[in-house]
Amino acid sequence: MNPNPTPPIRSPYRKRRRLIGDRGGHFLSRVEGATAANISACYQCERCTNACPVAHFMDIKPHQVMRFTQLGWREELLASTTVWVCLSCEMCTTYCPNEVHVAEVILHLRAMASRSTETPKEIVLAEFHETFLRELQRFGRVNEFWLMAALGLRPGVARAKMASGDWKKEIALGWTLLRKGRLRPIPHRCRAMRGIRRLYRRRRREGA
Ligand code: SF4
């Protein structure tokens, strides 16, 4: 008998337990229903990924997002960098030969990720997303001065900027923009505030 047995190799692709409610068909039809995207029609030609300007920074490429959705791999999608890195430029949707609304699906997954308990892989981008929506709800339009100030005060962002030293560069840049009149510290409220808040309330009810 071998006194030093070789330890078993742990595969990085070990299957994870999946929730019954998120098995393939169920998750797929839920996302298709919410986005009106015909994800089932995707045949993995990869044109969406080739057209995407930031695919290089994504851990799950746009065509893989479609495949993962077909398979119901919800956890992997919500924990990906892709949902935060996407610019919503819609190049993927434009180039898809099957008219699959890829960008709409990624946007929907981002909204799901922001409501989930999963820690986002891209903390700064996730915080930016949250802060942007909050500022929009406050003023009805985004004021760059208040957006950057609110973002810089978010704990995750403040920690990351202190660690990288980026805060010095940002303060210098903000001061330059302020002197040149490119930043407006006094925010203007949009006249359609009531309608915007109503939209937010409706989205919250639908997301609950
Ligand atoms: S919408 Fe997102 S996924 Fe599609 S091409 Fe633009 S960045 Fe890439």
Ligand code: SF4
């Ligand atoms: S371009 Fe369309 S059909 Fe091709 S992989 Fe992307 S979503 Fe699927």
